[in-house]
Amino acid sequence: xxxxxxxxxxxxxxxxxxxxxxxxxxxxxxxxxxxxxxxxxxxxxxxxxxxxxxxxxxxxxxxxxxxxxxxxxxxxxxxxxxxxxxxxxxxxxxxxxxxxxxxxxxxxxxxxxxxxxxxxxxxxxxxxxxxxxxxxxxxxxxxxxxxxxxxxxxxxxxxxxxxxxxxxxxxxxxxxxxxxxxxxxxxxxxxxxxxxxxxxxxxxxxxxxxxxxxxxxxxxxxxxxxxxxxxxxxxxxxxxxx
Amino acid sequence: xxxxxxxxxxxxxxxxxxxxxxxxxxxxxxxxxxxxxxxxxxxxxxxxxxxxxxxxxxxxxxxxxxxxxxxxxxxxxxxxxxxxxxxxxxxxxxxxxxxxxxxxxxxxxxxxxxxxxxxxxxxxxxxxxxxxxxxxxxxxxxxxxxxxxxxxxxxxxxxxxxxxxxxxxxxxxxxxxxxxxxxxxxxxxxxxxxxxxxxxxxxxxxxxxxxxxxxxxxxxxxxxxxxxxxxxxxxxxxxxxxxxxxxxxxxxxxxxxxxxxxxxxxxxxxxxxxxxxxxxxxxxxxxxxxxxxxxxxxxxxxxxxxxxxxxxxxxxxxxxxxxxxxxxxxxxxxxxxxxxxxxxxxxxxxxxxxxxxxxxxxxxxx
Numbered sequence: 285x286x287x288x289x290x291x292x293x294x295x296x297x298x299x300x301x302x303x304x305x306x307x308x309x310x311x312x313x314x315x316x317x318x319x320x321x322x323x324x325x326x327x328x329x330x331x332x333x334x335x336x337x338x339x340x341x342x343x344x345x346x347x348x349x350x351x352x353x354x355x356x357x358x359x360x361x362x363x364x365x366x367x368x369x370x371x372x373x374x375x376x377x378x379x380x381x382x383x384x385x386x387x388x389x390x391x392x393x394x395x396x397x398x399x400x401x402x403x404x405x406x407x408x409x410x411x412x413x414x415x416x417x418x419x420x421x422x423x424x425x426x427x428x429x430x431x432x433x434x435x436x437x438x439x440x441x442x443x444x445x446x447x448x449x450x451x452x453x454x455x456x457x458x459x460x461x462x463x464x465x466x467x468x469x470x471x472x473x474x475x476x477x478x479x480x481x482x483x484x485x486x487x488x489x490x491x492x493x494x495x496x497x498x499x500x501x502x503x504x505x506x507x508x509x510x511x512x513x514x515x516x517x518x519x520x521x522x523x524x525x526x
Numbered sequence: 527x528x529x530x531x532x533x534x535x536x537x538x539x540x541x542x543x544x545x546x547x548x549x550x551x552x553x554x555x556x557x558x559x560x561x562x563x564x565x566x567x568x569x570x571x572x573x574x575x576x577x578x579x580x581x582x583x584x585x586x587x588x589x590x591x592x593x594x595x596x597x598x599x600x601x602x603x604x605x606x607x608x609x610x611x612x613x614x615x616x617x618x619x620x621x622x623x624x625x626x627x628x629x630x631x632x633x634x635x636x637x638x639x640x641x642x643x644x645x646x647x648x649x650x651x652x653x654x655x656x657x658x659x660x661x662x663x664x665x666x667x668x669x670x671x672x673x674x675x676x677x678x679x680x681x682x683x684x685x686x687x688x689x690x691x692x693x694x695x696x697x698x699x700x701x702x703x704x705x706x707x708x709x710x711x712x713x714x715x716x717x718x719x720x721x722x723x724x725x726x727x728x729x730x731x732x733x734x735x736x737x738x739x740x741x742x743x744x745x746x747x748x749x750x751x752x753x754x755x756x757x758x759x760x761x762x763x764x765x766x767x768x769x770x771x772x773x774x775x776x777x778x779x780x781x782x783x784x785x786x787x788x789x790x791x792x793x794x795x796x797x798x799x800x801x802x803x804x805x806x807x808x809x810x811x812x813x814x815x816x817x818x819x820x821x822x823x824x825x826x827x828x829x830x831x832x833x834x835x836x837x838x839x840x841x842x843x844x845x846x847x848x849x850x851x852x853x854x855x856x857x858x859x860x861x862x863x864x865x866x867x868x869x870x871x872x873x874x875x876x877x878x879x880x881x882x883x884x885x886x887x888x889x890x891x892x
Contacts, residue, residue, distance in 0.1 A: 293660055296708040297831045301822045303706050304838065308815045311846050312808050318853045322763045323801040330764030333757075334778065487781050496777060 340486050341500070346477030348437065348461045349506030351451060351468070353515040360441045360451050360468070362461060368410040368421050371430045382428055389424045390417060429490045437461050442515065450511075467511060477506035541593030543884050545817065549588070549865060549877060552810070553581050556791075556866040556873075562773050563786035563794045573787050573868050580870030584877045591646070591881025596830055599650060599885060607647030613640040614683040625860070629687040641684045641692045642862075642871035645840050646878040648680055648696060652703065653832030660708075660828070670713040673704060688732060691859035695847060699840040706835055742857035755790075758783045759852050762793040770800030787868040789860045792852040811845050814838070821887035830886040837879040 322330070351360040370386065373379050386392060392409050413421055413433070425431045439454045439461055441447075452466020460479060463472035480503030485496035561574040591599075613631075617640050622632045630637045655676055659669040677700050684693050701714055729736045741753035762778045765771065776797035779786045786794040796804050818838040825831055841864055848863040850856035862869045864876040 293657070293708050293828045294826060294831055297706060297835065298823055300706045300708075301819050304702075304822075304835070305815055305819055307702065308812060308842055308846065311850075312812055314855060315846065315849050315853060316805075316808060318855050319763070319796075319801060319804060322760055322853065323766060323796065324768055327764045327767055330761050334761045334765065338782065485777065485781065493777075493781055 338486050339483055340492075341481065341483040343459070344480035344482060344503045345435065345437070345459045346479050346503050347505045348439065348454070348477060349475040350508045351471070351475070352508055352510050353513050354510055355514055356510070357515045357517075358442075359447065359511065359515055360439060362437045362439050364435055364437055366413040366418065366421075366433055366435050367408055368413055368424075369432045369434050370407045370409050371432065372405060372407060373430055382430060385428065386424065386431065389420060426491050435459075442517075447515070467509070471509045474509055475506040478504040480504070537593050538589050539593075541589030541591070541881065541884070543592060545814075545884060546588050546592055546877075546880060549880050550581070550585055552865040553584065553873060553877075556868075557581070558773070559791055559795050559798075559866050560787045560868045562776065562798055563779055563791065565774060566780045576870065577868055577873070580873050584870070584873045587874050588877035588881045591878050592884035594881075594885055596827070596833075596886050596888075599833075599882070600654060600829060603647075603650050604654065607644075607651045610640065610644045610647040611651075611680065614644055614680070616640075618683055618686055627687050627689055627860075629684075629689050637870070639869070639871035641687070641689055642869065642875045643878075644680070645696075645699075645875045646837070646882055649699070649703075649833055649836035649840055649879065649882065651680075652676065652700065652836055653829045656704070656707065656832055657828045666710055667713065670704070670709060670717070673700070673709075674717055685728070688728075689860075690728075690735065691847070691851075691861040694859065695840065695844045695861065698843045698847070699836055702839040702843065703832065703836045706839075707832055738857050738859070742854070755784060755858050756854050759790060759793045759858075760854055762786075762790070763796045763852070766797040766800045768801050770796070770798050770803055773798045785860075788862055789848075789867070790852060791863050791867045792849055795866070796852075808849070811842055815842055818883060821883065825887045827886075833886045834883050837883045841876060841879050 347364060348362040350358050350362075352358055368390070370382075373382065386409065390410065409431075410417070410421070418433075421431075421433055425433050436456065436459070441451055450466055452468035452470075453464050454461040454468050455464050456462075460476065463469040463475060468475065478501075480499060481501040482497060482499050484498070485493045487493055557574050557577050560577055561570070564570060564573045594603075617629060617631060620631065621628045621640075622630050622637075624630055624637075629641055630639050652673070656669070656673060659672050664672070677697070681693050681696050684696065705711055705714060741756065744753075758778070762776070762783045765776070765778045771777070776786075776794060779794045779797050783790050783793060792804075792807075795807075815838060818834055822831055822834055825834065844861060845864050847856060847859075848861045848867075851858055851861060862872045864872065
């Protein structure tokens, strides 16, 4: 083929122009088919993989109900508190880098930390976060994946030892207060409440994405239980009368 | 003075064509897509503002290139192309490194990528070279070797950056233009076989290329490293479904998909507007191919037709490569989607190519 002349090039180029359309038509078809496969046919599969890797489901513990006397005076009640935990990284250099940032952000006392960080996994940095420190602690938890804020309950009771025996004890199981003796055990099903369930998307760093938080089941606080007794608090000693 | 101004105005007015206006509108849509991918960032208007600023000079380049007669492109255009070729080498020394690639000149926050700006220059020079070789009555083999040498000289600095995505687009545009305008396919195949040792050498020097190819072929075995980006593309698109999550509603785009405003913009837009919303993009690309086909049928002149072929293959090839990467039917590589992705140099180069097509396909020989 002696096609080195200008005329030949033009005629060949015009003759072969349909190749141009053919190449891109085939390519576009492959793209459309693949697009349909990903976005429609296999969509659920990809979303399941997405959910498994990026969504987190957890519970919101319910606050335990109060135990009251027949006049409504509290005999046992719970309060929610928050503590700051640090899951120390295995890498020593990173560990001390994070510790430096933690110390710069929050007033952590030296006594809160063990003598050596090596071998320690979960350290409680602050046992009871003050409300004024909560925002700072949240920002620290967002910045460092290893820092977590965890809630816990403290069960308070009146100080009368006879009444305490009657009220009974509670223990923490999976973040929930469970009655193990006395009135706490007897009325546990009413007092315990029902934990809520939520799901939230995690960023690639494991942080919550607040705009994706969804409540799946609302939390239901425990019922208050009235005991058939009357509590009379006295200045010197607390007296109980039926 | 007034007459001169009027002359310039009339000259530029010739450069405003329906195809050009449509491309500018797509450029504006690109700004919407960029904002959709970046509004959740600490500086939400950073990227979209820069892109909007670049639209101005890009529009000027479009109408100037479109209005310029082909004979001026063949003369002055060659000098400009030669200068742009020199910048490809200069960036290896004077450029800045971004994401492992030394491919940008930076000056007071303004970044320019010579490998993008060089695309219209490459198309023009290739067209003139092929035309000259054929006029000189070289044999087909010598013509091919000459074109191959030109390709090699042009893409070598790009490979050294390294920017293998752009390299691929150049090679595709070259191969397709060469074949469609009378070249021998068997010479091309021989050239591809001859390039295998170079590919092997590249993989030895840059092992991440091999990792990416392996991740593409076996994504489930590389989910935590090289195939991670591939998985994010797929999940982002799947998240959009049939009708999308609406603009600004892309959860995966905002939190997991990297480079949602540039290399992953197709997936980003897909999450926003869904499968149904993406179809017009593909239809538009095919419509442009059809438009170019009609222009080729009505154009005379060897260089003109060669330029139109080169420009169309460069533009639409890059667009389809971008789509293919986002869909996982091509190994992952960083390629912007013309007119839509963030990137001033890409915007200018794309509109320059569109302008070249308009200029070369103009019927009046002024």
